Amino acid sequence: MTDLASTGRRLPDRLDNPLKSAVMSWESLLVLVALGIFIANSFASPYFLNAWSLSDLTFNFAEKGLIALAMALVIITGEIDLSVASIIALASTLMGLALQYGADTPTLVAVGVGVGILCGAFNGWLVTGLKLPSIVVTIGTMSLFRGVAFIILGDQSFKGYPKDFAWFGQGYVWWVISFELVLFLVAAVVFYILLHRTNFGRRVYAIGNNPTAAQFSGVRVDRIKFVLFCLTGLMSGIAAVLLTARLGSTRPSIAQGFELDVITMVVLGGVSILGGAGSIIGVVLAALIIGLVTLGLGLLNVPGIVMSIFTGTLLIVVIALPILWRMMRERRA
């Protein structure tokens, strides 16, 4: 301790040992959960411990994970974007439409990504320009974007995407390392730096913790929120390219229900649904956990509906555990 009697009272930077707080963090818990599921999987199925099975794993979470990275920032500011799956549907549909007019692969990618950004900007304008609550706005655009896709497509589907386009969703960069996985990891690093190492990220947290005080501290709250909605739009556009390329076709029901999986990843990753807290590492780990669970249950031939029961239960348990633990500790004290 410093000597209080001395004249130069110096405030220390921090008191906690950073290593200790890292060990006690939510992310460490997620690492344990991931390891546990990995071990359980390798006992449960003989096909699990195989390079190609594990490679398949990446397709289970990469597209949703990409959106979850941007969604994490949106949720940290205290907003939400429920329209991401519908952005995929609209972007994919318009890519299909462009294909009918003979677009080549670069144009298709540009259409997908561009539509994503425009949809995100539309959400952002409604939230920051017209001051509407984001949950209402994005429930609205969730129906709107997919509705447009339905009008264009009806009960048809677009097929016949070029071979080099398919590589985005099916290609491998090296051996079992898929393009999707590489893109996800690169995006994770970019988002990690953006959230944890830049002024922008610092302001995102400030907005989430107290939007009014952030505004009063000279943070351009609306501008940052607008950028974040554009970012989820962008990531949804990229996910639309990957998913369309992987499936090789577009139906209006594409990516139905994705938004809930994305939000599950974000919340499981330790991002507070009330805003202000969370980390990219947590979201990446949560994406991996959901991928592991989906693959493991898939290898055991468990039907999809049971999988969603399992993910839902996992979400509730992982979130309830620390709260129960704290309650028990308080009761003992």
Place this chain on the structure above:
Amino acid sequence: MGASVPAYLPNLSTAPCGWSMMASLCLKLPASGAATLWKDRRSNMTEPVLTLSGISKSFPGVRALHDVSLELYAGEVTALIGENGAGKSTLVKILTGIYQPDAGEIRRNGQAIQLPTAHSASEHGITAIHQETVLFDELSVAENIYLGHAPRNRFGMIDWKKMRHEAQLTLDSMAAGIDAGAPLKELGIAKKHLVAVARALSVDAQVVIMDEPTAALSQKEIEDLYVLIELLKEDRKAILFISHKFDEIYRIADRYTVFRDGEMVGKGLIKETPQSDIVRMMVGRSVDQIFPKRETAIGETVLEVSGLSHPTEFHDVSFAVRKGEILGFYGLVGAGRSEVMQAIFGMTRPSSGAMVLDGKTIAPRSPADAVEVGIVYVPEERGKQGVITGEPIFKNVSLPSLGKTSRSGFLRMAEEFSLSRTYTERLDLRASSLSQNVSTLSGGNQQKVVIAKWLATLPKVIILDEPTKGIDIGSKAAVHEFMGELVAQGLSVIMVSSELPEVLGMSDRVVVMREGLVVDTLVNDGLAPETLVRLAAGIVEEQAA
């Protein structure tokens, strides 16, 4: 001051302002003069209504209360005094059933009672009026008053007609001038306090806790509250009054109990104890409440505001603040002072008018714009607008200065720590480390964080909105002293304050506002408090009428 006069008698010497208002209100009270009050008080002096003894309460890492005791007497006001963090709020939470004490006993009329829930506290006749009133904005006034104990008809349904009627009777008996059917959200903070008092009267509470009830009120509203407290005393309620303001305590309290660092350090009768003794008990040292004298050369005009108007809040506001000057803004709550400041800071858009800073016309469209040109604002609502609760001290301080501490947009934590340390140490911030969460700091230290945050941006004009509202006496003195230092360094300070001693003690000139208009701008050269109060309340006209 005023200690020689019994506190329950209207004290002319401590009420230079608004005595005429108070008298006019007194006339509306039921006629039972001071004589009966006196007699009642004598007969019941000995037996406390509520006794707390040996109360202790700890939280992980913090000993909030240790072996404290407190007695409350019927028909008397007991002041609970202590710096922020002394344990007053913890005690209030124990009394209202929100916290359970680790040890100790609560006795009501001699019988031991337990207060496991908020509901049980109200069943034992204990009710609280909080600093920021805990009422329901979307309900009507009558519903707020009768929430949880609404009168029922013979079918067991709420008797709305009766409820509204009785609520109106209670409000009228207080001369509140509130319609019981009005939605609560339409009332100002002072009227909401009146509703809370009416609620206390309606539940037939025997113990009324007032937790800094005057913090958000103007002088006139405070006078009205005093009258209500007299009414409650007459009704034989035992009142626990928590306040930072000594003039209030000496004005209305009969007894005092002083807490320091979670322990009871003194109690007694107000009229037998000089103020300096209580201050010494409170801080454990003697503190001069004198405002720092300073010699500053006042220079050129820095910020000139002319004809600033807003569609609803203020009209044609003009003033200028000069280099090295403290410009005080005095007025009743709702006079539009904060609204003018927030328009200058870019939070709201004025409908017309001009602002010139250092010879250049400015029109900030957001706080970020205002900060860029060198105008900063320390808001009144510290918790909501001032500090980013949930974030550590250094992140709060560096937030507006990230452009300076970072390199091409990337954070440099070492720079942030050194910036925060420089400015928080200048303000003598009390904290365990720069990574301590600001929400765990006392109000006074939070205020220091907000001020440090702005000083780090090297502003030209700093606007302080009620800078010492609800903070303890030690921090208050530190803030005042610091304001003196700021102007000495050539900053211009605009200080919005409803505390007369502060306005008179600190300002070079005072702008008085009333109902959105600037009434007058006065040079503070032995300015009389009465002058300001009259101007702010528009009393001259009222008396002539």
